Amino acid sequence: MIPSIPQPRALRLVYGAYVTLFFIYLALPLTVVAVFAFNDSQFPSLPWNGFTWNWFFGDERPMIGVFHERPILRAIGTSAFVAVMVVILSVAVGLSNAFLFNRYQFRGKSLLYVLMLLPLVIPGIVLGISILVFSSTLANGLWELAGLDLQILRPGLFLVVLGQFSFIATISTLVISARLQKFDRTLEEAALNLGASRLTAVRTVTVPFLMPAIVGAAVVAFLMSFENFNTTLMLVGSDAPLTIAMFDRLKEGSTPLLNAVSLLLMLGSSLLALVMILFQRRG
Amino acid sequence: MREGTRLGFILLLTPLLLWLSLLILIPHVDMFLVSIRERVGVGKYDISLANYRTFWGEPLYLWTFARTAVMSILATIITFLIAFPVSYYIAKIARGRLQSALFLACLIPFWVSELVRTFGWMILLRETGVFSGLLQWLGLAEGPVEMLYNDAAIMVGLVYTSMLFMVVPLVTTLESLDDAVIEAGYDLGGNGWSVLREIVLPHAKPGIVSGSIVVFMLSLGNYLTPTMLGGKDSLWFTELIYSQFIVRFNWELGAAFGFMLLLLSSLIVWGMLRLTGETLEETMG
Amino acid sequence: MAPDLECVSLTKRFDGMTAVDDVSFSVAPGSFFSILGPSGCGKTTIMRMIAGFLDPSAGDIRIKGRSVLNVPPNKRPVNMVFQHLALFPMMNVADNIGYGLRRAGLPKAEIARKVDEALERIGLPGIGARRVDELSGGQKQRVAIARCMVLEPDVLLLDEPLGALDLKLREHMKIELKKLQAEFDTTFVYITHDQSEALVMSDQVAVMNRGRFEQVGTARDLYYRPETAFVAGFVGDSNRWPGRVERIEGETLALRTDDGMLMLGATHGRALSVGDRVQMFVRPEAIRVARDAAELARFDNRIEGTVTSLLFNGAASRILVRHATGGGEIEVALPQSGEFADLGEGDRIVVGWSGAQGNCFPATGQDGAPDAERSDA
Numbered sequence: 001m002i003p004s005i006p007q008p009r010a011l012r013l014v015y016g017a018y019v020t021l022f023f024i025y026l027a028l029p030l031t032v033v034a035v036f037a038f039n040d041s042q043f044p045s046l047p048w049n050g051f052t053w054n055w056f057f058g059d060e061r062p063m064i065g066v067f068h069e070r071p072i073l074r075a076i077g078t079s080a081f082v083a084v085m086v087v088i089l090s091v092a093v094g095l096s097n098a099f100l101f102n103r104y105q106f107r108g109k110s111l112l113y114v115l116m117l118l119p120l121v122i123p124g125i126v127l128g129i130s131i132l133v134f135s136s137t138l139a140n141g142l143w144e145l146a147g148l149d150l151q152i153l154r155p156g157l158f159l160v161v162l163g164q165f166s167f168i169a170t171i172s173t174l175v176i177s178a179r180l181q182k183f184d185r186t187l188e189e190a191a192l193n194l195g196a197s198r199l200t201a202v203r204t205v206t207v208p209f210l211m212p213a214i215v216g217a218a219v220v221a222f223l224m225s226f227e228n229f230n231t232t233l234m235l236v237g238s239d240a241p242l243t244i245a246m247f248d249r250l251k252e253g254s255t256p257l258l259n260a261v262s263l264l265l266m267l268g269s270s271l272l273a274l275v276m277i278l279f280q281r282r283g
Numbered sequence: 284m285r286e287g288t289r290l291g292f293i294l295l296l297t298p299l300l301l302w303l304s305l306l307i308l309i310p311h312v313d314m315f316l317v318s319i320r321e322r323v324g325v326g327k328y329d330i331s332l333a334n335y336r337t338f339w340g341e342p343l344y345l346w347t348f349a350r351t352a353v354m355s356i357l358a359t360i361i362t363f364l365i366a367f368p369v370s371y372y373i374a375k376i377a378r379g380r381l382q383s384a385l386f387l388a389c390l391i392p393f394w395v396s397e398l399v400r401t402f403g404w405m406i407l408l409r410e411t412g413v414f415s416g417l418l419q420w421l422g423l424a425e426g427p428v429e430m431l432y433n434d435a436a437i438m439v440g441l442v443y444t445s446m447l448f449m450v451v452p453l454v455t456t457l458e459s460l461d462d463a464v465i466e467a468g469y470d471l472g473g474n475g476w477s478v479l480r481e482i483v484l485p486h487a488k489p490g491i492v493s494g495s496i497v498v499f500m501l502s503l504g505n506y507l508t509p510t511m512l513g514g515k516d517s518l519w520f521t522e523l524i525y526s527q528f529i530v531r532f533n534w535e536l537g538a539a540f541g542f543m544l545l546l547l548s549s550l551i552v553w554g555m556l557r558l559t560g561e562t563l564e565e566t567m568g
Numbered sequence: 569m570a571p572d573l574e575c576v577s578l579t580k581r582f583d584g585m586t587a588v589d590d591v592s593f594s595v596a597p598g599s600f601f602s603i604l605g606p607s608g609c610g611k612t613t614i615m616r617m618i619a620g621f622l623d624p625s626a627g628d629i630r631i632k633g634r635s636v637l638n639v640p641p642n643k644r645p646v647n648m649v650f651q652h653l654a655l656f657p658m659m660n661v662a663d664n665i666g667y668g669l670r671r672a673g674l675p676k677a678e679i680a681r682k683v684d685e686a687l688e689r690i691g692l693p694g695i696g697a698r699r700v701d702e703l704s705g706g707q708k709q710r711v712a713i714a715r716c717m718v719l720e721p722d723v724l725l726l727d728e729p730l731g732a733l734d735l736k737l738r739e740h741m742k743i744e745l746k747k748l749q750a751e752f753d754t755t756f757v758y759i760t761h762d763q764s765e766a767l768v769m770s771d772q773v774a775v776m777n778r779g780r781f782e783q784v785g786t787a788r789d790l791y792y793r794p795e796t797a798f799v800a801g802f803v804g805d806s807n808r809w810p811g812r813v814e815r816i817e818g819e820t821l822a823l824r825t826d827d828g829m830l831m832l833g834a835t836h837g838r839a840l841s842v843g844d845r846v847q848m849f850v851r852p853e854a855i856r857v858a859r860d861a862a863e864l865a866r867f868d869n870r871i872e873g874t875v876t877s878l879l880f881n882g883a884a885s886r887i888l889v890r891h892a893t894g895g896g897e898i899e900v901a902l903p904q905s906g907e908f909a910d911l912g913e914g915d916r917i918v919v920g921w922s923g924a925q926g927n928c929f930p931a932t933g934q935d936g937a938p939d940a941e942r943s944d945a
Contacts, residue, residue: 002375002465004621006640007475015372022369023385026392029403029443032413036406045411093298100295104288110564115303117567121496121552122307123504125521126541129528130310133317133538166306174567227396229507230521234528243398250402250511262399269394277387463654466621469642471668471719481667485658 030266037259044256055260066260075245078157082241083225085161086168090221091214093165094172098210101173102180119167128234131163156237163231168224172217179213180206212280219276223269311545318538334539344523344540351520352547354434355502358441362449362498363491365442370453371483375462386454393447401511404440405431408512432514440508445501449494456490457483492559493566496552503548520544570633572597572755573618573646573723578627580613587613589779590627595723595757595772600749602758602766605776606802611759614776615725618757619648631722642671647716648725652732653708655700661687661711662696668719686714689751705733709741710748717752726758730765742768763803767791775799793836797929800849807850807899810931813842820923823848827896831869833926845931852886853901854925857908858918867920871898875915887911889919 036044040052042062052058058065066072101113119127132155139153152158183206191201207214229243236244242265246258318335320328338344373385392400407413408430418424430436460483468478484491509519524544527537556563571594580588588610595601603611616622618629620641628635636644647668656664662683669679687693690710695703703711709729716724726745730738746769749756760766766773767787774784775798783795794800801808811825819834823846833848840846858864861872876897877888885902900919902908911917 002462003378004462004466004616005469006620006623015368015376019369019372019385022365023388025443026389026446029400029407030392030395031403032406033399033403043411044406045409046413046416093302096295096298100292100299104292104295106292112299112303114563115307116299117563119307120567121500121548121563122311123500123521123544123548125504125506125524126314126545127307129524129537129541130314131306132528133534134310134313137313137317162306166302169302223394227398229397230504233506233525243396246396246398246402247507250398250405254402254405258402262395262402265399266395270391273391273394461652461654463650463652464656466619466641467648467650467654467656468667469640470619470644470646470648471715472642472671473667474642474671477671482656482658488658 033259033262034266036256037263039256039259042255044254044259055256064257066257066264069257071245072242072257072261075240075242078239079226079241079243082157082161082164083222086164086225087218087221089161089165090169090172091176091218093169094176094217095210095214097169097173098176098180101177116170116173119170122167124167124228124230125234127166128163128231131159131166131231132234135159154237155235157239159235159237160232160241163235164225164228167231168221171224172221175217175220176210176213179210183209215279216276219272223272226265226269314538315542317535318542320535322535334536335543337536338539338543343518347518347520347523348543348547350518351503352551354438354441355499356551358438358445358502359495359499361438362442362445363495366446366449366453366494370450371457373450374454374457375460375465389450389454390447392443397444397507400444401440401507404436404443404512408436408439431512432517434513434517436512437509437517437519440512441502441505444505444508445498448497448501452490452494452497453487454490456487460486488559489561489566492555492561496555496566499551499555500548503544570630571595572599572632573601573757574628574630574633575614575618576628576630578614578617578629579625580610580617580622581625586779588617588624591776591779591781592627593774593781593784595755597755598753599771600746600756600758600769602760602770602773603776604760604763604766604773604803607761609776610779611761611776612727615648615727615757615759618723619646619725620644645722646725647719647721647723648727649712649716649729651727651729653712653729655708655712655715657700659700660696661698661700661703664700664711665696665715665718667715672719682718686718689717690714690748706737706741706744709733710744713745713748717748717754721754723755723757724752726756728760728762730760730762738765745769767803775802777802794849794927797847797849797932800927800929805852805899807852807855809848809850809896811846811848813840813844813846813928816840816842821846821928823926823928825896827891828893829871829891829896831871831926832923833928834924835928838929840928840930846928847931849927849929850921850925852899855898855900855919855921857887857900857902858920859916861918864918864920866922868923869926870918870920872916872918873898875911875913875917878911878913887917889917 033044037055038051038053039049040054041047041049054065056065057067059068097116101109101116135153139150142148142150142153187205187209188201191205192198196204227243229247232241232244233247240248242261246261249255249258319330319332321331321333323329338348369389373382373389377385405412409415410427410429410431412430414430415424415428418428419426464482464486465478468482473481504521505519506521506525509517510522513519520540521544524537524540527533527540531537552563556566574594576592578588578591579586591610591614593601603614605611613622617624620636620639624637629637631645636646656667659667662680665683665686666679669682674682683696684693687696690713692707692710695707700708700711712729713724730741730745733741742765745756745758749769758766758769767790770787772784773787773790775782775790777798783790783799785793790799790803794803800806809823809825809827809829809831811823813821814824814830815822816835819836821833821835821840822830823833824830825848831848833846833850856864856867861870864870871889872892873889874892875887876890879886879888883904887900887902888897889900890897898919902911
């Protein structure tokens with residue numbers, strides 16, 4: 001079943017139709033979310049009451065748009081803050097891990113590698129509760145031993161960052177490792193041969209080569225953090241990131257405000273994805 | 284190792300060890316310790332298997348556990364069946380620009396939050412939703428039809444949410460299959476079915492395994508989709524964990540549940556790897 | 569007896585470009601037929617049409633006298649050894665060889681027997697349980713052939729199967745392939761861009777260029793009696809001199825080359841007249857070397873010059889000689905007797921050859937050099 005193997009026309013038509021249907025299936029939920037952001041109605045559902053921008057820019061009850069809805073704006077800010085933290089941590093650790101696994105031979109390397117992969121096969125919610133349990137064990141221990149009350153170990157943004165980092169680090173490690181493996185080490189040797197020190201060689205030759213992977217890992221980490229729900233749900237304190245805030249609203253009953261937020265999210269993500277693709281094409 | 288490289292080695296090893304020990308290993312050990320203790324008074328605990336006995340003794344818990352496992356396996360199989368022809372199309376039939384455009388189109392829905400995707404299905408499936416309206420407009424239904432809040436809706440959501448994680452590894456492995464190998468299969472007398480069975484599927488095995496593992500994990504550990512799309516009777520095991528931790532504040536039982544979920548997922552992933560002779564390093568790394 | 573394979577006016581057009589242009593040929597049973605041409609000349613396209621992976625735009629393909637145009641590739645009585653062999657990496661050697669037999673629905677015991685027999689024949693008994701990637705390049709080659717031969721095809725197609733091997737192994741496999749062909753007594757159709765592969769192994773060689781067959785013949789025909797400038801330039805090495813005809817007497821002509829030398833050549837029956845632009849081809853091994861002009865008295869072309877380069881390559885050593893009065897360089901093969909072993913650069917020398925060895929063709933737009941830039945479609 002490749003183009004060079006003759007196939008009956010009917011079969012090819014059915015196959016093409018199936019693939020088309022699949023892409024409709026993929027697009028459908030996102031399309032309705034986007035379309036109903038413009039419905040002049042209290043509910044994101046039929047009937048269609050006409051087009052409105054109010055769910056973006058409205059400033060009067062009952063139609064307060066995204067840009068006037070403080071809690072949502074704050075939640076977006078919180079999410080962005082968490083995501084930036086996670087990006088910095090996981091790209092740094094991912095880079096370090098990639099070099100460790102690529103450049104050094106040591107006992108227990110393969111065991112460490114498997115351990116490094118484990119977060120991918122632990123359900124997110126279990127990662128969340130294990131960190132929750134451990135941090136409160138620590139906090140309680142500190143309180144009993146030293147009378148210290150470390151708020152930072154209680155559910156809140158710090159734990160959310162750690163919780164997300166705990167599995168996103170694996171992904172950034174894999175993304176950066178994959179590119180580092182393709183690196184021709186004689187380039188580094190050439191730099192050494194031309195008078196660079198080892199660190200300078202890495203900085204001027206290897207890191208620029210890794211740049212597309214680093215940017216890729218950063219974008220993926222940002223999006224995964226921004227989207228994350230399961231791990232965050234277990235570790236969140238009073239400052240809710242966007243997904244949690246939207247979830248709480250959705251439970252109460254949805255308004256097209258949520259559609260408007262979702263549409264903005266889609267636009268933001270597509271923009272980021274585009275940046276990444278452009279960057280990687282150049283790299 | 285020379286002095287310099289030794290220092291570098293330690294500098295690179297430290298973050299890895301800190302990450303794995305403080306965020307993965309010790310928390311899970313601690314969770315296990317919490318799960319095997321029983322509260323006997325204010326601030327007093329004994330080691331016991333009481334939480335696990337509660338789990339085994341309560342039909343609701345067991346039933347939910349089994350149901351979550353079975354539905355997750357089912358979701359994995361359905362996702363594979365839907366994704367495979369599409370992945371094959373992208374990898375082997377589409378060419379040039381169309382190929383990259385289709386692949387990108389597969390990725391786009393997953394750049395947005397799972398919450399948004401689930402929300403989309405709610406708008407489509409609910410009583411006042413798009414499908415219901417469409418059916419009435421077509422005259423196929425008398426009144427509003429509720430398609431939300433049942434197991435089928437959960438399944439639709441789960442399959443949709445995990446689709447990407449099946450398509451990407453499948454496309455990657457299928458692309459690495461040389462067209463000439465498929466042609467050789469036909470040239471030596473094979474037909475579509477035998478080439479698929481003896482050449483394409485065996486070649487795609489690593490992709491199938493890694494896709495299945497990820498999809499299974501995502502389904503098993505999903506909280507959002509069952510909560511939003513499922514009905515009163517369609518309880519998911521993660522919902523039990525959440526309610527023990529956050530609503531009932533019974534961390535001991537919640538930790539036991541968490542541990543059972545971890546055990547189940549590890550068991551099935553291990554079984555899948557054993558069955559196919561793949562390793563975790565190769566399929567995930 | 570009907571030819572095993574016959575192509576009639578075979579044509580293949582890809583949007584706007586004609587890859588194969590009205591090609592006809594037939595291959596006698598049990599013979600080794602090669603299609604030789606630079607990459608991009610359309611030879612792979614022909615092969616893929618015969619195997620059934622491409623539909624011809626026009627023309628017919630007949631196997632044992634029967635048209636196979638409407639027969640899908642998996643039903644055609646031809647099998648193909650792919651360029652990179654396309655052994656199934658997911659199967660062991662025995663399963664690879666038995667693949668086609670399983671498709672034909674043979675009983676297991678018989679498949680096992682035939683596979684063992686095939687392994688015996690290719691001289692690799694007992695490797696059935698090995699994985700494909702444990703084999704050496706030459707072993708893979710033989711397994712790929714055995715995989716086809718167990719099906720007893722009417723025609724075996726081979727698509728540059730030696731391309732991936734290193735030089736030594738390639739030389740060895742040429743002989744091996746010829747032996748296997750005799751052993752299986754099957755018609756082989758072999759495509760390659762490597763002339764030595766085609767010349768050594770084939771009973772008949774078709775030289776292909778820009779979608780057309782330039783000449784079909786035995787290796788000797790192509791080498792000694794090229795019919796077109798392209799064949800003369802592509803098969804074997806040649807000195808090539810563009811120039812203008814000054815005189816013609818019967819078969820003999822005199823040519824003034826663009827760099828000013830006057831030399832005699834032969835028309836070999838081609839219609840040429842005074843003033844025509846022509847190209848003359850002379851093989852380096854057709855040219856004799858001497859230190860004294862008297863030794864070359866029997867040749868009608870004699871040129872004195874100096875040695876500008878020594879290209880030492882063992883038995884195939886050559887020298888470049890520059891014409892004493894300026895003009896071009898002449899590539900000359902050194903005799904292997906060793907009498908010129910002490911020749912040095914700058915030495916004065918005389919070269920000579922018979923005018924009958926100077927093969928002249930009318931100059932066309934093409935210069936006869938293979939255009940290697942185009943990739944094989």
